[in-house]
Amino acid sequence: MAHVIDHNDPSGRAVLVPNYASLNFVNPNFLHNHHHQVLVPVRFALNPAVVARIELEKSISLQQFMNDEGLVPSREEELRRNNVIRKLKEIVIKWIKRVAYRRWLPQNQIRAASATILTYGSYGLGVHNVESDIDALCVGPWFASLTEDFFIVLWNMLAKRVEVTDIHCVKDAKVPLMRFKFEGISIDLTYARLQVTTVPENVDILNPLFLNGIDETSWKSLSGVRANNSILQLVPDVKTFQELLCCVKLWAKRRGMYGNLFGLFGGVHLAVLVAFICQRNPGVSLAALVSIFFKTFASWPWPMPVLLQQGMMRPPHPPETRSLMPIQLPSSPHEYCHSNITASTFMKIKNEFRRGYRHTQDLLKSQFDWRNLFEPYPYSKSYQQFLKISLSTSKQNELGDWIGWVKSRFPCLLVKLEELCVLYDPSPTEYLDTTIQDPNVVFYWGLVPGRSYYLDLDLVQEEFKRNLVTGYKGLTGKMTLSLIQASELPKSLQLADTHQLFSNSSQLVPMYSNPAPHYFVGYFAPRYPSSGTMS
Ligand SMILES: Nc1ncnc2c1ncn2[C@@H]1O[C@H](COP(=O)(O)OP(=O)(O)OP(=O)(O)O)[C@@H](O)[C@H]1O
Ligand SMILES: [Mg+2]
């Protein structure tokens, strides 16, 4: 809402008016304040009490819609997660005593030694759902090293626990981590070492006292926690931020826009975009914020960066780090969130913002229905040709690792396709091919007819295979690329696209496989050996 002064009104009356899409952004009759909020002369404004009531109704119906989706974790689910974190804290305390003992530290130091677990990512922001992982940072004292004590000693302790399955070390990522499931919940565990002996349970990692003499890897590992802290400090109302982010994440997932490795948005990108909107619109209802979100980003003049902390960016940044959609990393105001967005996915994202804008313009109308905004993207009806990427292994227990590895290389495949002038829509949804016996997963990426009608698939496949064999430590599975027509897509996918309108979207999820955790964190940046153009 914006306070509006009617300059024609001798009383100088101020009224509250909605500040979103149905009001023409460029209408010269309307004024704009410094928050880009629209100031509408009173003669054009709706009765503010009516507007407020409708907005409230729409906000409630949106909250109801989100609840009905069944994604909000139940009380039991929350307790399960709390319990997992409690157990992890106990494990790292045992671990650090053991490490102190092995390092021959004096008794008083062994007694004083402690480590802790801090959470960040969507769990730390309070926007996780039943499918989310827990991003956890283990904070240890000066004498516990990453290479030996974290990756060997702690790894061994975790691997022996009955609650732990699918444990991997991801040492060569930008932020090294262990990835595992604890009682079925996916955990990304990173490590930071502080120059202290005793790490308090709720250590304030923003306190410069703790940051003295910290090494570079630890500093990077702390960035997730710092990013969450900054976001939560910058938004005027945490609950509204959380609600808006949950809605935007659901929208992004339904529209095939969520997946950093697919050149799309990751959780951190959306968290910053949503924080940006909340920061500029304090006191605005949830429904109106959704509308403002789409209006803002449908017309955003990319590559102008989205900055949460103005004046902090060091311009100009070097061209090689220039992203098509630069979004400031709140933890390090001089950096952007890592992104794999390509020209193709940039186009897709812009189209989806515009669609979101169109669908939320008529928020105040009685026939407005939130289901339209969250309708799943109809791939089979949108493209005639698809790139089919089939991954398989001979044993089920090898499949998760293989899928994770290939996905970590998808940014290279995206770049290669773009080099060949192919425009695509990389759907992150995973399907199961029931016609083959081996454990498998299939991706279908829509191909947009572009400048080049001839795609040398053999060349792409050969180069991508070469890329896949470099650095993989597990048993290499199969990866094949083929081109198929929309009519050859699995029937489940085609049917879902035909019947999706106003059906219960949870039934639309195709034969979705839920493989083991991804091999690499989203912002690992692999190099493409032949061209070396990836960053
Ligand atoms: N591309 C990236 N650039 C910078 N930081 C990132 C990036 N990807 C992940 N991170 C950091 O790691 C954290 C966890 O990332 P993760 O991929 O688990 O996303 P998330 O926000 O937790 O969403 P989800 O619910 O999908 O897990 C982020 O909050 C961010 O701090
Ligand atoms: Mg996460």
Ligand SMILES: [Mg+2]
């Ligand atoms: Mg994670």
